[in-house]
Structures are given as C-alpha cells and as structure tokens.
Amino acid sequence: MASHCQVRVYAPDESVAREWSDAAIAEVRRIESKYSRYRDDSVTAAINRAAGGAAIPVDAETAALLDFASALHAQSEGLFDLTSGVLRGAWDFKAQRVPSQEAIGKLLTHVGWSKVTWLAPTLRLDAGMEIDFGGIGKEYAADRAATLLMDLGARHGLVNLGGDVRIIGPHADGNAWKIAVQDPRGNPGATIAHLEVSHGAMATSGDYERYFESNGRRYSHLLDPRTGWPVEFWRSVSVVAPIAIAAGACATVAMLTPVDRALKFLDAQGVRYLAVDAVGHQHSK
Amino acid sequence: MKTGSILAAAMALPGMLPSAHAQVTVPNATLIQFKYLYYRDYQDSGNRITVKSPALYLLAPISESWVFEIGAVYDSITGASPYYHTVLSGASGEGVEDKRAAGDITVTKYFGRTAISARAAYSTEDDYKSVAGGLTLRHATPDQNTTFTLGGGYSSDQISPADGPAFTRTKTTVDGIVGISQVLSKNDTAQVNLYYAQQRGYLTDPYKALYGVDQRPDKRDQMAALIRWNHYFEGLKASLRTSYRFYHDDWEINAHTGTVEWAQELPYGFTLTPSVRYTSQSAAFFYYDPVYDAALGPPFPPGYVNNPNGFYTSDQRLSAFGGITPGIKVAKSFVGGWSVDAKAEYYEQRADWRVGGDGSPGLQDFKAQLYQVGVSKKF
Numbered sequence: 001m002a003s004h005c006q007v008r009v010y011a012p013d014e015s016v017a018r019e020w021s022d023a024a025i026a027e028v029r030r031i032e033s034k035y036s037r038y039r040d041d042s043v044t045a046a047i048n049r050a051a052g053g054a055a056i057p058v059d060a061e062t063a064a065l066l067d068f069a070s071a072l073h074a075q076s077e078g079l080f081d082l083t084s085g086v087l088r089g090a091w092d093f094k095a096q097r098v099p100s101q102e103a104i105g106k107l108l109t110h111v112g113w114s115k116v117t118w119l120a121p122t123l124r125l126d127a128g129m130e131i132d133f134g135g136i137g138k139e140y141a142a143d144r145a146a147t148l149l150m151d152l153g154a155r156h157g158l159v160n161l162g163g164d165v166r167i168i169g170p171h172a173d174g175n176a177w178k179i180a181v182q183d184p185r186g187n188p189g190a191t192i193a194h195l196e197v198s199h200g201a202m203a204t205s206g207d208y209e210r211y212f213e214s215n216g217r218r219y220s221h222l223l224d225p226r227t228g229w230p231v232e233f234w235r236s237v238s239v240v241a242p243i244a245i246a247a248g249a250c251a252t253v254a255m256l257t258p259v260d261r262a263l264k265f266l267d268a269q270g271v272r273y274l275a276v277d278a279v280g281h282q283h284s285k
Numbered sequence: 286m287k288t289g290s291i292l293a294a295a296m297a298l299p300g301m302l303p304s305a306h307a308q309v310t311v312p313n314a315t316l317i318q319f320k321y322l323y324y325r326d327y328q329d330s331g332n333r334i335t336v337k338s339p340a341l342y343l344l345a346p347i348s349e350s351w352v353f354e355i356g357a358v359y360d361s362i363t364g365a366s367p368y369y370h371t372v373l374s375g376a377s378g379e380g381v382e383d384k385r386a387a388g389d390i391t392v393t394k395y396f397g398r399t400a401i402s403a404r405a406a407y408s409t410e411d412d413y414k415s416v417a418g419g420l421t422l423r424h425a426t427p428d429q430n431t432t433f434t435l436g437g438g439y440s441s442d443q444i445s446p447a448d449g450p451a452f453t454r455t456k457t458t459v460d461g462i463v464g465i466s467q468v469l470s471k472n473d474t475a476q477v478n479l480y481y482a483q484q485r486g487y488l489t490d491p492y493k494a495l496y497g498v499d500q501r502p503d504k505r506d507q508m509a510a511l512i513r514w515n516h517y518f519e520g521l522k523a524s525l526r527t528s529y530r531f532y533h534d535d536w537e538i539n540a541h542t543g544t545v546e547w548a549q550e551l552p553y554g555f556t557l558t559p560s561v562r563y564t565s566q567s568a569a570f571f572y573y574d575p576v577y578d579a580a581l582g583p584p585f586p587p588g589y590v591n592n593p594n595g596f597y598t599s600d601q602r603l604s605a606f607g608g609i610t611p612g613i614k615v616a617k618s619f620v621g622g623w624s625v626d627a628k629a630e631y632y633e634q635r636a637d638w639r640v641g642g643d644g645s646p647g648l649q650d651f652k653a654q655l656y657q658v659g660v661s662k663k664f
Contacts, residue, residue, distance in 0.1 A: 010349060011349070012349050012350045012395075012396075012397075016397065060299070061299060064297065064298050064299055065298065067294075067297065068294055068295060068297065068298055071291075071294035072291060072294065075291060075294070140298065143298075143300070143301050144300045144301075147300045147301060147302060147303050148300070150303035151303050151429055152397070152398075153309075153310060153311070153395075153397055153398060155310070155311060172349065241292060242292060243292070243295055243296070243301050243302075245295045245298065245301070246291050246292040246295040246296075249291050249295065250291055253291075269290065269291055269292065270290075270292070271292075
C-alpha cells in the first residue's frame with residue numbers, strides 16, 4: 001500500500017510479537033493483492049475486464065464487500081459509489097488541468113452503481129464501467145488484520161493503514177491510544193488534535209491528499225460521483241466508530257455532504273467525529 | 286440523507302470482530318465480586334438446615350500472561366439434620382451450629398492459546414478440615430472454535446465429629462475431567478465434559494452413625510458426563526442454555542439432570558434469566574426404606590442383628606427421588622464496570638417425581654429455598 005502502515009501490539013515476548021505482526025501483515029497483503037486495481041491478477045481487474053460481457057460469479061468475501069458497497073450507496077443517496085473511479089480519466093491531478101464539462105459528462109455515462117447488475121453471487125458491469133475498492137479496501141484490511149490479531153490472543157495494540165486505524169485494545173496499562181489528526185492545511189505531520197481511542201477505530205478523509213489549484217480555485221480528489229466535480233464542504237473529517245470500515249465510510253460520505261446535513265448524518269450514525277469545514281472551523285462530538 | 290446504520294451494514298462483512306467465543310484468552314480486566322447466599326431447607330416435620338454465606342472473589346491479570354484468582358467464603362450453618370430418614374432431632378431444638386471458612390487460590394499462565402491453571406484450596410470448620418489442589422490445562426485451536434480441557438485434582442479431608450466418641454478419620458478424593466467445547470456457528474456452542482472421581486476413606490455421615498444407622502463403603506467411584514448446548518437468538522436478544530448430565534457411581538446411584546435457562550437481554554443493561562432444572566436418581570444399593578426391624582424398632586433396618594457390620598444408610602440424599610428447581614435471576618450491568626445480580630431458586634424433591642414414579646417410599650417431601658445477591662466491579 002502506498003501509505004504509512006504500522007502494526008503495534010503488546011505481546012508476551014518478541015517472538016510472539018513477530019509471529020503476530022507477520023500474520024497481520026500477511027492478511028493486509030492478501031487483501032491488497034486481491035483487490036488492487038493495479039494488478040492484472042486481482043479480483044478487481046477480472047471484474048473490470050469482464051465489463052460489457054456476461055455476468056461473472058465472485059467469491060464470498062468479494063460478495064460481502066459488494067453487498068456493503070451496495071448498502072452504502074443506498075444509504076448515502078449515491079455519494080458513495082464503487083464505480084466512480086472512471087472519473088479519474090478526466091481528473092489528472094498531476095497535469096493539474098480542469099477538465100471540460102463535456103469530458104466529465106462522457107465519463108459520467110459509465111458511472112453509477114445503479115447501472116450495475118449485482119445479483120449475488122454474480123456481477124455484471126456495462127461496457128466502459130469499472131469498479132474500485134480503493135474507498136473501503138484499506139479500512140477493511142485494517143479491520144481484518146486487527147481481528148486476526150485478537151483471535152491470536154492480542155489484547156493491546158492497533159493496526160494503522162495510512163491513517164485508518166483499528167484498535168485491538170488500549171495500551172497494556174489501560175491508557176487509550178492518542179491518534180493524531182493531520183492539520184488539513186499544515187505540513188505533513190502537523191496536527192490539529194489528538195483523539196483518544198481505546199477501542200474501535202478511527203478513519204479520516206481529507207481534501208489534502210490529492211488536489212491542485214487553478215485560477216485560485218482548489219480542486220480536490222473528492223468527486224461527487226453524481227456530478228463528476230470536486231466538492232469543497234470540508235477540509236477533513238475524522239470519524240471514530242467501532243470498526244474502521246464503518247468509520248471510513250462515514251468520513252467519506254460526510255466529506256461529500258454540505259456542513260449542516262453532514263453533521264446531522266454523523267449524529268444519526270452515532271459516531272464520534274472531528275471535522276474541519278472549508279473555512280477552517282472545527283466541529284466535533 | 287437516508288437513515289440506516291452504516292455500522293450495521295459493515296458488521297455483516299466477514300472478520301470484523303474476533304471470534305465470538307474466543308475461549309482461551311487472557312482476561313484483560315480485574316474483577317472483584319461479592320456474593321451473599323441464604324439457603325434453607327425444610328420438611329413438613331420442620332426446618333432443617335439454614336446457611337448464610339458471604340463470599341468474596343478477586344480475579345486479577347497481573348501481567349500479559351499471568352492471572353491470579355482468589356476466593357474466600359464464610360458459611361454459618363444452623364439447624365438440624367435428620368437422625369434417620371426424615372426424623373428430625375427432638376423438639377428440644379437441639380441442632381447443628383457450625384461455621385465454615387474456606388479459601389482458594391488459582392494461578393493461570395497463558396502461552397498463547399494454551400493456559401495452565403494451578404489451584405489450591407483450604408476449608409475448615411469445627412469438625413472438618415479439607416485441603417485440595419488441582420491442575421487444569423486448556424488449549425484452543427487457532428480459530429478458537431474448539432477448546433480442549435484436561436484437569437486433575439486431589440483433596441484430603443479430615444473428619445473429627447464434635448459429638449460422641451472422639452475420633453478422627455480421613456477421606457481422599459482424586460478426580461479428573463476431560464472436556465471439549467466447540468463453536469458450531471456464530472450463535473451456537475456445544476460442550477461435552479467427562480468427570481471421574483475416586484473417593485477413599487471415611488464416607489459415612491458421623492452424626493447419622495451416632496444417632497441412626499449409617500455405615501457406608503470406604504470407597505466410592507463416581508463418573509459423570511455432561512452435554513451442553515447454547516443458542517443465541519439474535520432477533521430476540523436471548524440465549525437458550527440447555528444441558529444434560531448423567532451421573533453414575535459404584536454405590537449404584539444413577540442420576541439424570543436436565544437444565545434449561547433462558548437469558549433474556551432487556552433494555553437498560555438488564556438480563557432476566559428464568560431457569561428450571563429436573564433431576565431424577567436411583568437409590569444407593571445400601572439405602573433402606575423406613576421400614577424397621579420388628580424387634581429393635583427404628584432406626585434399625587430389618588435383619589440388622591444378623592448383619593450389624595453391613596452397609597446401611599437412611600440418608601434421603603442417597604434415596605431414589607425426583608427433584609425440580611425453578612429459578613429466576615435478574616442482573617444489571619452499569620457503565621463503569623459495575624454489575625449487580627439477584628437470584629432466587631426453589632427446590633422440591635419427591636419420591637414420585639422420579640422418572641417412572643417409583644422413588645423411595647415413606648419419606649417426607651424435601652424443600653429448599655436459595656437466595657443470592659451479588660455485586661461486582663471490573664477495572
């Protein structure tokens with residue numbers, strides 16, 4: 001994974017710690033290679049290659065992820081969409097060019113979970129469509145690795161995959177983990193707060209990960225899959241929830257939602273959060 | 286934005302939570318528990334034994350892999366125990382008054398999915414001392430779905446009756462257990478345990494021996510098999526716990542015990558658990574019915590003069606009977622690790638409640654009440 005990842009765990013001795021962390025890392029690698037869109041042999045690549053053809057069957061784990069993505073699409077009124085990756089064809093953050101509405105409009109015809117035929121266990125995409133588990137894969141891997149560690153006997157530790165953190169349990173002395181929240185306008189490593197988490201998970205979505213500025217306007221990678229254009233309601237949203245994939249999904253959906261509605265949504269989901277809006281005000285619960 | 290829980294949808298993914306029944310794991314919190322028990326049993330002829338019993342229990346993980354448990358209980362026992370059959374001591378109210386103090390310590394060392402526990406216990410009362418120790422090994426498979434248990438214990442008891450001629454006798458018990466627990470599904474677990482125990486030494490009731498007739502073999506080999514099945518009903522938020530136990534010993538007692546509990550989760554952290562237990566047993570081969578020798582009269586069994594050194598008992602516990610125990614328990618847990626519980630049980634034992642209805646005749650029905658309250662705190 002192209003991000004900073006760590007497994008921290010208290011173990012009876014070094015060899016156990018090694019055994020546990022090796023198992024956790026192997027699980028993360030398994031998920032990464034299974035769902036990477038950069039690998040020809042991944043499940044994602046196989047699904048995307050079959051677009052426009054017959055429906056193809058998927059394995060149980062993939063089916064569960066598709067079910068979750070489908071539920072999330074419905075609950076977020078389309079803000080979370082597994083097929084939105086196609087829009088990357090218009091938004092080139094390296095070239096820093098604002099695409100034409102025409103280019104975006106053309107790609108939007110290939111975006112939309114509602115165009116997908118998902119009849120478990122078979123999936124069919126229309127020609128030109130793609131799916132991408134990038135929006136949930138990292139959090140899913142953090143949860144799976146942490147669960148594996150708990151099943152092996154670990155009681156204190158965490159799995160951190162690029163800022164998406166699943167806690168195994170507090171420090172051995174019972175103290176909560178202090179998880180830094182990146183300052184969305186500061187240098188990498190600059191923080192605005194530390195959230196104390198002893199159980200559960202924390203995930204952050206921010207507009208600072210990939211963006212460019214053009215004519216004084218900021219264009220981030222946070223695209224509304226319904227319009228194809230970036231939204232600028234929030235600089236970052238950090239969510240604390242019982243599991244990382246739920247925290248990450250809540251953060252992603254909130255990022256794409258205007259402030260008032262986003263706060264209502266987060267409250268309704270019963271999660272803790274620290275959100276920084278477009279003008280830099282912090283909202284937390 | 287539509288309502289609906291994203292968390293609930295996410296929980297349907299595989300591998301989001303550790304195995305529901307992870308069974309060999311180091312406890313991660315210190316627990317202190319206090320319980321107070323009140324028990325009384327009685328028959329139509331009058332009250333028998335009353336026991337008041339406060340107990341303290343501490344469980345403390347002292348490192349990543351060591352756990353320490355200590356328990357202490359103090360019983361005060363008053364009342365009267367029948368001389369023979371269900372005949373109580375005279376109207377003078379002469380009865381038992383005894384105090385029992387007992388303590389035990391258990392130390393457990395965890396090696397990953399394997400745990401070894403060593404236990405030592407001591408108990409003392411006016412006429413009785415007991416020292417016991419044991420070792421238990423538990424091992425779970427990597428998925429924690431299967432747990433094996435192997436245990437063994439030894440106890441040495443010393444009996445010095447407070448009434449009658451002074452003597453001291455000893456009794457030793459060696460026992461073993463082998464068991465397996467299996468997670469069958471997310472909501473089902475099953476367990477099978479086999480027990481074996483060998484008692485050697487003085488197994489007679491010294492008070493019945495003094496006032497009645499009680500002479501028992503000096504050896505007793507016991508075995509039992511327990512099958513347990515628990516099912517959690519997600520929709521109802523309730524657990525059904527069922528078990529069946531078969532017991533056999535070489536005194537020719539066979540007992541069958543079935544238990545059903547329904548643990549219902551309720552709002553505000555309450556759990557309500559009604560339960561019922563039914564047991565049915567046959568009599569020991571040397572139990573004699575309340576029919577007495579024509580010449581000697583009670584408590585002597587017919588033919589006693591010709592065989593005064595034979596085995597005899599009139600102890601109702603060794604007769605053939607059926608017993609039913611309805612009970613109810615309510616528990617509430619609070620934020621911050623506190624929880625309280627209260628339990629009430631009623632027991633009634635009758636000869637004709639035995640399976641088939643042919644229990645030992647001529648005995649009064651035996652009844653008991655048990656009340657227990659507890660409070661505990663986790664840190």
